[in-house]
Amino acid sequence: MRLRTLSLVSLLLVVALAPATGAAATGLTDASPAHPAASAAQADSCSFPYSATDATGTEVTLDSDPKRVVTLNPSAAQTMWELGASDDVVGVSQYATYLDGADEKQNVSGAGGPSVEKVLAANPDLVLVPNTTYGFAKDRVDQIRAQGVPVFVFGTGTSLSFVADKTEQTGRLTGNCEAGRRVADDVRTSAELMREALADEEKPVGLNYFYGYTSGANTFIGDVMTTAGLRNGAAEANVTGFGQVNDELVVEMNPEYVVVPSGATIPTNEAWNSTTAVQEGNVVEVNENYLQQPAPRSVDAAETIMQAVHPEAYEEYQSLQAEANETTGTEAQTTGESSETDATAAQTTAAGDATATTETGASSPGFGAVAAVVSLLGAALLATRR
Template identity: 60%
Template sequence: MNHRYTAALLVLVTVFAGVPAPVAAADQTAQCSFPMTVTDATGTEVTISEDPERVVTTNPSAAQTMWEIGARDEVVGVSQYALYLDGTSEKANVSGSSGLNVEAVIGLEPDVVLVPNTTYTAEPDRVEQLRSAGVTVVVFESGDSLDAVADKVERIGRLTGNCEAGVERADEMRTSMENMERALEDVDRPVGLNAFFGYTSGEGTFISEIMTTAGLRNGAAEANITDWGQINEELVVEMNPEYIVVPSHAPIPSGPAYNSTTAVQEGNIVVVDANSLQQPAPRAIDASEAIMKAVHPDAYERYQELQNQSETTTTADSTTATVTTADEPETTAATTTQEQTTESSAPGFSPIVAVVALALTAFLGRRR
């Protein structure tokens, strides 16, 4: 996406607010002041004493978010599945042969470690080892929507001292979602199926919302599949999806059941970059755009027009924004901010799915 712009009136949200509320510039400064105290997904109260200069991300969704808010220089460690990001060759790899390398993380002397839900779910003992060693760790909860992803972008911005950039990037996401909704008004929505290694994304997953935001109906959700679950051939035949959405690193599903579907017979297989489709980070919007372009090309053109209008309007607003003069009194920011920290983490399987075959290991790792 090239629709980046600077918002004149930046906004921050509390963790429980689904819609951002305007705040004064001084309040924004307070939100990014340190020390900052948060309560993370484990119920642990975490204090970040100073604006972090050394950040470790334990999975690619957190790393991608740091890249997208322009804070890549602050990142000193990433997981092996974040190596697709430009410049990660210069960062330390904190992945070991069997998961997070605790010693490598400690050795980097990070100011804060960002731990999305999938990392913690798979390795809670290693997170506790980091905390026992005095490392500041913030664990995020799993989310189920693109709104949750946008909220996470704002929170990571706050936690790392990049408030304005986090708000700006989150607002770009929200604007894109709104413009897609407008462009898709009165458009018939065909049934789609996300398929990867015999699994699918059901109700309550951000991938489901990526699809519906792009103008598809999620056949798996309509078949009462929740979370990430296996899909059998009978259901594929019964569902008869008109489009099949496949992450770029997974094989295109085949066999009698899939070959009988409208999607395969009409060549409606939409292959989407896995790093956009399966990571709850800003580029998830790119996945919706790719699906929308393939399924609703006319609406996609209208969407692009709306995006250009939004960018023009926001740029104009930025140009006419009122700035604080040197003569105005300085406002002292609060020194401690408390929030409940959550994250729409990489698509984590439910506990029962965590015991799937080793053939899925690479796929799950990529999604962390």
């Protein structure tokens, strides 16, 4: 247990430091997860071949829908699970085992990072690489890419908006376009509804703390906190990126809430004990698999913080979510009914076309029945949006 805890600490520190050091050193793009190079028509059709430029500036081309995907970080694995595409994942990192069924996949981790040999042995069609992994294991990722394996590296996550974009891009890369758009829209909607419910609330000062480090400006965790209704005290203290926090800063900041990943603790000394957060028992523990990973379940992390800090606004948020879900369901049903009507009309037209073809002896095929099937399938997809 102690060894696992130390390993987890190492992972958390790597996640914290890679965006500030490794990512910058390797020239990863921070603004977005990727810059698609494909045409709009290609993207809408979810067809293959498909090409997109990743955060390293490399154009990645997929000749066909990848059915053997390796994820080199838990955030990439979590995203695939949320897309309902876990069956396409053949390799995961050792810290992704919290996901249902992940322990049945090939563990591609090695000493100090991904194992090139294990990744190649999994015979992947695509390797998904979050920026944290590329930041500290660039040489290994480059070795995998040198073997002709399509490798897509994402940029540095700084917000929930990034998570949504990254999710949608993952869906496109893996041929799960509809799921990617749906889950991405859920992330965007949840963040928007949180901000709406918190519009009139006073925002107390919060501090993210994990093993001597904090999340300052331009960090994904910082955005999770502010979306949930906290001010980021570290950012206001001019901390940019992930940096160390000392007792003097803690006293000066005097956080009203402290956010920690599950299993982590805060120091028990005079500086920390003097804070409003400690004196009022406002230490919010959040599942580290959601708080530390720029992936769809980060919404759960924001919800946990919001519920602890703004319980009344959280209830309003839940009501807004219920209304949004009901509206979406109604729209899907209406669209489905419309599609069924269109399908019926298409079938009628098809029957007429078939009759006309028989009567005239024409040999060209009719496409009405095919259109009907496509319409019905579209209705089914829309009806299962939620």
